[in-house]
Amino acid sequence: MKHVSILVPNEAVLASISDPRYMFTAVNEFLEAAGKPQMFDVQMVGLTKEVQLNKGAFTVHADVLLKDVKKTDLVFVPALSGDLKAALEVNKAFIPWIIEQYENGAEVASLCIGAFLLASTGLLNGKECSSHWKTANEFREMFPEVNLVDGRIITEEHGLYSSGGANSYWNLLVYLVEKYTDRETAIMASKVFAVEIDRKSQSPFIMFNGQKKHEDKPIKEAQEFIENNVADKISVEDLAIQFAIGRRHFERRFKKATNNTPVEYIQRVKVEAAKKQLETSQKNVNEVMYDVGYADTKAFRTVFKKITGLSPIDYRNKYNKEAFVA
Template structure:
């Protein structure tokens, strides 16, 4: 039986703590109960905190622990350690938990292909702060991706991915991505059949791979380059027009080469890719809030070829325009 140790701390997101414990505890159990079969328990779960004290979550709930992560006898060699979402201000929580960060940094995790430590959402900040993500691929909540990049430039962050796995470390994206992380880890430790049954029993869409449909362009404005911010403001009102690199450079008062360098440094995107994303973002808003045809939406955001825009839209959101409207339309 695999032991899963979820690490609790003040300011954690309660659902990310209790939810993933529920998933592991009920893997092989709920499905069996539905069909009147004998349950099989694959996982033992524990909530561990510093010194075994209760942890007060961001919603005010206080959770009792099963032990202390800083007790040398608590963590055994093959434990799966999971860091849940930071619900309180990230910098405050990190500053309040130096011992946990040091403990994570001292942990030795095998590169043999077995995941031994995982995080959900902003819990990735703990792993990065401890140095466990240096040089590795990771993901976190899309809304905090720019803050993460600035703080941990040595991490290969992919905020569009819902779950990343690099050696012994797994990360999940947005707040409720613990569903996806949990199902993935159940598959790794208990097999694909158990994971499929768990997803069906909990009515979880196990096919999700991207958090791009939930992301926001606003995250790419968290920088201090005034010329680029002014250009972004201008693009907000003119994205539906034909816009060349030369025109963008002139608007920013830069050469094309300087524009390319500074725009990429400020936003993480090239000017052309940013313009594409801006058009996609506005198409998303129209698909969510209006009944305009897909063809009409495509034309309003500056494209003529519906099929080429649909391919671009799917590339960035993981969904075709019609499927996006079906899921998110109001």
């Protein structure tokens, strides 16, 4: 029997507590129906017996207190909400316990922006991690030693797991079900919970919002210039000259301030502008391509797919209902 501990932090997102509980208790039922023994002892673990969430709108009754769990096999760190620095502060008592359990052989999985609490343990330093794209800049600022990967649904490294944003954690739940049971049970779980099995990327859902919480004024001005001239062909050399900074020094400063190289930033801004047109306009792909400063169809398609995981046509068909019908 595997012991599954679902943490119940203050300021947690309720669904990211109830959903893993629902998944793993349901898997027990699937196994029992197939004539197999149940595999999971699932407990919700809190600092107090009752934890109020959503400003008191919901109360979660923990099955057991943190101090009473001496050993477990799998720890789920739910998503947090609100002011993340404040949420980490009120939940700091979980940190030494998570570290102790991991050192004693437990695996740990963060769901969505539960990655902030897992990263606070230091266990993710030097390792890959996924989280919600919306908090990516804040995460990188707070945890520069963690390799936050854009677009990934699931990361796994040395018994530490993370999932992408929002409902992406369902894919991690199915993934862990397969790891702890078998493929047949994971397929059953994916069908019952209507989760697309083996989905790897959250790239189509990412909305690029350049990191501007820095004090490098010329770089911030360069970012704004790129964003305000999306239809123009912009080179790194031109930007360096315009802002009177040597090219190599400009590239280093830009990367340090924004977490993107200038070329990556230009591409992301152009692709974000293209995505918005593909979502809302009746323009064809070539028209959109020209509007965002590309003249080479192959180059545009390659960059677009690299960033979104979809071709421009597939992206338009996915998000623009009228264009798809037409």
